[in-house]
Every structure is written in structure tokens, then in C-alpha cells.
Amino acid sequence: MTERKVIKNDLVDIRNIEIDEHLPREERILSFINQIKNPYCFKVGDVVVNVKYSENGQSLEECFKNLITAI
16 A cells, blocks of 8 residues: 655645534535544644554554553
């Protein structure tokens, strides 16, 4: 798999996403996708978040446990 170069300034800051909680679930999901543009690569402030999935990798819960126990 080839890696793509991410341009930080082109990413959407998830803190700027606004979802109307009165919309039906499907419309809220569509609104989020339309605003975030790429739900697998976005930023939170100055931090770039790049979500990747692995068939045999650790779960998100396991990663958090490892992070907490390492502190």
C-alpha cells in the first residue's frame, strides 16, 4: 500500500464540525461526512489524526490501555 502525503492545512479540524442533533441519524451521518471530507484523516487543533485499520492489529481499547499503562 502506498502512503499519501497529507497537507495539514488542507485537513478539516473536527472541532469545527457542527451536527444538528434534531436531524435523523442518517442525515447526521451525511452531515458529518460532508463536513469532515475524510473521516480517516482530519485534525484536532494542530494534531493530525490518521485512522488506519489492520485485520490482525490491536483494538482501539487495547491501544488506549497500553497508552495509559505506559504513563
